[in-house]
Amino acid sequence: MAVAPRTLADPWTIGAVEIPSRVVLAPMAGVSVQAFRRQGRRFGAGLVCSEMVSACGLNHANERTLGYLRIAGDERPLAVQIFGAEPELMAEAARMVEAAGADLLDMNMGCPVKKVTKTGAGGHLVDGDGELAARITEAVAGAVSIPVTVKMRRGVEDTSRAALHVGPRLVEAGAQALTLHPRSVRQMYTGEADHALTAELVELVDVPVIASGDITSRARAEAVLHTTGAAAVMIGRAAQGNPWLLRELAEGREERPTNDEVAAELVRYIREVVRELGERRAVPFLRKFHAWYLRRGAFPRTLRQELSTYESVAELEAALFAAAPGAAMLVARWDAELAALGDVEDDVELGLPISIFGGG
Numbered sequence: 001m002a003v004a005p006r007t008l009a010d011p012w013t014i015g016a017v018e019i020p021s022r023v024v025l026a027p028m029a030g031v032s033v034q035a036f037r038r039q040g041r042r043f044g045a046g047l048v049c050s051e052m053v054s055a056c057g058l059n060h061a062n063e064r065t066l067g068y069l070r071i072a073g074d075e076r077p078l079a080v081q082i083f084g085a086e087p088e089l090m091a092e093a094a095r096m097v098e099a100a101g102a103d104l105l106d107m108n109m110g111c112p113v114k115k116v117t118k119t120g121a122g123g124h125l126v127d128g129d130g131e132l133a134a135r136i137t138e139a140v141a142g143a144v145s146i147p148v149t150v151k152m153r154r155g156v157e158d159t160s161r162a163a164l165h166v167g168p169r170l171v172e173a174g175a176q177a178l179t180l181h182p183r184s185v186r187q188m189y190t191g192e193a194d195h196a197l198t199a200e201l202v203e204l205v206d207v208p209v210i211a212s213g214d215i216t217s218r219a220r221a222e223a224v225l226h227t228t229g230a231a232a233v234m235i236g237r238a239a240q241g242n243p244w245l246l247r248e249l250a251e252g253r254e255e256r257p258t259n260d261e262v263a264a265e266l267v268r269y270i271r272e273v274v275r276e277l278g279e280r281r282a283v284p285f286l287r288k289f290h291a292w293y294l295r296r297g298a299f300p301r302t303l304r305q306e307l308s309t310y311e312s313v314a315e316l317e318a319a320l321f322a323a324a325p326g327a328a329m330l331v332a333r334w335d336a337e338l339a340a341l342g343d344v345e346d347d348v349e350l351g352l353p354i355s356i357f358g359g360g
């Protein structure tokens with residue numbers, strides 16, 4: 001009997017961790033705050049990831065860095081990603097991540113940003129024979145009982161195929177899944193993700209491989225899943241301001257949010273980010289999100305400009321409700337549903353951190 005091809009809606013596992021869909025929300029420094037991850041889960045991402053956290057910062061018990069380890073119940077399953085180049089520091093950081101309640105410990109071996117690579121961490125670990133990367137993986141996998149995973153680029157130089165020999169080494173060292181963003185460190189975000197390399201990696205390892213890079217539509221996601229044999233697809237930039245794409249992938253039906261739905265979701269997102277960061281930090285942080293959301297629907301071009309001038313959430317909400325009059329009712333309906341559930345969280349400011357590192 002023929003086996004049906006896997007679909008994006010199928011559940012799968014990494015180690016013993018059950019993941020309800022094959023759609024993974026990418027870790028993005030300066031973007032993947034808790035509100036972003038919770039929203040991702042609400043829209044059907046099977047797995048969400050924290051932005052990368054410095055192992056060094058965790059080891060120094062830097063208060064800001066420790067804030068990354070605050071995990072909300074409704075974002076799980078969650079992978080917390082750490083970066084560093086010192087096996088023992090990485091192992092200690094991994095213990096802290098496990099103690100905080102993360103489901104998976106992911107290691108960044110792909111970040112191309114100088115601030116990170118100059119310390120030997122990030123993308124430079126997938127180069128040469130991958131000796132240090134393997135030692136880090138072994139130390140970390142030996143330190144925790146949650147599954148350890150690695151996210152990497154193809155290598156440092158443009159035509160590098162280092163991921164194909166380093167990847168299997170990391171699996172031997174204890175990695176229980178690999179994510180491949182098949183661009184080189186030098187490429188940063190230029191050119192295209194070469195998923196032919198993802199297909200080669202899938203052939204070489206017996207753990208799930210997650211395909212990351214340039215997956216922007218359901219057609220592309222299905223094509224990558226089927227042509228590479230990857231266990232799941234990871235969505236990064238295409239999910240910025242577009243959680244509906246995650247639902248389209250996970251549930252298989254086209255999503256065309258109305259202006260009211262876009263504005264209402266943005267208001268909900270604004271409120272959650274404010275709770276997380278406090279209004280003073282949230283307002284400037286949110287500006288890039290406004291631009292991303294307003295690409296959807298048919299809003300006047302001037303609205304984005306207008307939103308960027310506001311300093312308070314009250315002004316932002318008033319402008320959005322004026323532009324999409326039905327949004328207020330949607331927000332009120334959600335508020336009533338939440339109140340009926342009786343689990344409205346305390347209105348406290350969590351003071352969580354946002355990354356100073358960009359790119360990955």
Ligand SMILES: Cc1cc2nc3c(=O)[nH]c(=O)nc-3n(C[C@H](O)[C@H](O)[C@H](O)COP(=O)(O)O)c2cc1C
Pocket residue numbers: 026027028029030031050051052081108110111151181212213214215234235236237238358359360
């Ligand atoms: C703003 C931004 C921040 C990123 N930060 C991280 C990070 O902290 N850790 C990581 O592993 N990858 C990071 N990445 C890489 C993404 O996870 C993903 O692999 C890459 O963007 C390719 O996928 P895409 O084409 O779907 O965006 C970042 C990407 C962007 C655009």
